[in-house]
Amino acid sequence: MVQSMMIILFSAILVNNFVLSKFLGICAFLGVSKSIKPAMSMSAAVIVVMLASTAITWPIQYYILVPLDIGFLQTLVFILVIASLVQMIEMVMRKLAPPLHKALGIYLPLITTNCAVLGLTLLNITAEYTFLESIVHALGAGVGFALALFLFSGVRTRLEKADVPDALKGLPITLIAASLVAVSFGGFAGLIENLFQR
Amino acid sequence: MSENMADKTYLSPDQRSEEKKKRNAPMSIILDGVLFENPALRLVLGTCPLLAITVSAKSSFFMGLAVIFVLVGSEFIISLLKNMIPRRVRIPAFITIIAGFVTIVEFVISAYLPALNESLSIYIQLIVVNCVVLARAESFASKRPAHFAALDGLSMGAGFMLALLLIGSIREIIGAGSIFDIGIPLFGAKIFGETIEPIAFFTSNPGGFFVYGLCICLSQIVMRQIEKNRKHKANAQNQPMPSGAGCSSCGACPMADLKAESGVK
Numbered sequence: 280m281v282q283s284m285m286i287i288l289f290s291a292i293l294v295n296n297f298v299l300s301k302f303l304g305i306c307a308f309l310g311v312s313k314s315i316k317p318a319m320s321m322s323a324a325v326i327v328v329m330l331a332s333t334a335i336t337w338p339i340q341y342y343i344l345v346p347l348d349i350g351f352l353q354t355l356v357f358i359l360v361i362a363s364l365v366q367m368i369e370m371v372m373r374k375l376a377p378p379l380h381k382a383l384g385i386y387l388p389l390i391t392t393n394c395a396v397l398g399l400t401l402l403n404i405t406a407e408y409t410f411l412e413s414i415v416h417a418l419g420a421g422v423g424f425a426l427a428l429f430l431f432s433g434v435r436t437r438l439e440k441a442d443v444p445d446a447l448k449g450l451p452i453t454l455i456a457a458s459l460v461a462v463s464f465g466g467f468a469g470l471i472e473n474l475f476q477r
Numbered sequence: 478m479s480e481n482m483a484d485k486t487y488l489s490p491d492q493r494s495e496e497k498k499k500r501n502a503p504m505s506i507i508l509d510g511v512l513f514e515n516p517a518l519r520l521v522l523g524t525c526p527l528l529a530i531t532v533s534a535k536s537s538f539f540m541g542l543a544v545i546f547v548l549v550g551s552e553f554i555i556s557l558l559k560n561m562i563p564r565r566v567r568i569p570a571f572i573t574i575i576a577g578f579v580t581i582v583e584f585v586i587s588a589y590l591p592a593l594n595e596s597l598s599i600y601i602q603l604i605v606v607n608c609v610v611l612a613r614a615e616s617f618a619s620k621r622p623a624h625f626a627a628l629d630g631l632s633m634g635a636g637f638m639l640a641l642l643l644i645g646s647i648r649e650i651i652g653a654g655s656i657f658d659i660g661i662p663l664f665g666a667k668i669f670g671e672t673i674e675p676i677a678f679f680t681s682n683p684g685g686f687f688v689y690g691l692c693i694c695l696s697q698i699v700m701r702q703i704e705k706n707r708k709h710k711a712n713a714q715n716q717p718m719p720s721g722a723g724c725s726s727c728g729a730c731p732m733a734d735l736k737a738e739s740g741v742k
Binding site for chain 1: 521524525526528529568569572573576577579580583584598599602603605606607608611681682683684685686687689690691693694697698735736
């Protein structure tokens with residue numbers, strides 16, 4: 280039980296990293312990684328929204344969509360639930376925790392169209408995880424996103440000072456740097472098999 | 478960008494209406510979508526499915542078809558409904574319409590191309606949050622007549638598909654030594670006594686970032702050259718430069734800074 284949870288958690292963080300191996304949430308990954316502080320605020324917001332949306336969409340799938348046999352509404356229902364959830368979290372945060380809202384507030388609307396969140400909720404269903412496994416998977420995905428963003432923002436701050444050819448300035452060199460970070464994550468490939476599944 | 482804006486402010490009403498006509502003209506909509514405002518290479522929208530799908534030319538092709546269908550359908554419907562949708566709830570309304578078309582695509586693919594369903598997996602469903610679709614709905618379909626909106630969907634979709642095919646073919650040719658699953662004789666053949674091995678890096682995940690970066694860089698160089706020529710011509714004939722709407726109106730994009738830095742609209 281604990282072992283299978285650990286496998287899900289660590290493979291979501293390192294091996295099947297959402298950003299670098301599943302290509303989910305690339306916009307946020309490239310856009311908010313300019314320096315470490317906003318990157319970490321964004322990651323915190325993503326973790327919160329991922330956990331909350333998993334906790335809501337999983338019961339919706341298995342207690343509403345499946346019994347009523349309306350599974351085809353999955354995409355529509357999930358995205359609307361996530362959008363309204365993000366809106367609600369923002370309102371609650373503004374009322375109850377203004378300083379937190381000040382730090383995370385501007386990143387919350389960006390998360391609605393972040394495919395990592397919708398992708399996570401859909402993957403939970405296709406992988407047929409139980410509720411608890413889904414929550415652990417969400418945590419792993421969020422932490423993995425934070426880890427990738429943390430490492431990449433470190434690279435980006437170095438990149439700022441580099442002398443880059445004119446045509447490569449901005450996006451192209453950022454993408455190439457992302458490629459190198461992704462290569463380094465390739466090193467985790469056999470990790471899970473060797474750690475847990477002996 | 479700033480030059481274009483300066484141009485705009487000095488236009489006489491006559492010129493302005495002329496420019497508007499020009500922007501509405503079918504030919505310029507097609508050129509904008511495929512070339513000048515190519516959603517993948519110029520506007521840099523929809524990066525997630527792009528990077529994930531382009532491991533082969535075949536999956537790029539089908540993903541492109543799916544995006545074209547969703548773009549044309551949703552832009553057409555949104556343009557027809559533009560006066561009925563209250564401005565404050567337009568984004569949820571747009572997403573609902575887009576999600577409807579995505580569900581249709583999902584059904585068609587799982588019914589007729591089940592093998593493809595495996596390789597495209599959740600990325601078909603993720604077209605819902607693809608910023609290409611939402612940005613065009615917001616910046617084009619909600620302002621222009623329906624037939625232009627459908628045409629814009631077609632040209633933007635075609636532009637996206639061409640970019641997908643470009644990146645997909647590069648990755649498949651170099652990374653797997655084939656194109657559309659047909660082997661290329663060059664790879665695996667003996668040249669100078671040694672066989673050429675395909676470079677697997679290009680079909681791997683990091684290769685996706687790398688090839689996409691290079692493709693944006695290339696398109697940047699080409700577009701700079703074209704714009705230089707156009708400016709030359711425009712100055713000679715004393716005509717205002719046509720300027721596109723871009724995607725700056727959409728507030729949901731975190732990449733605005735980066736795009737400005739690399740000169741992308």
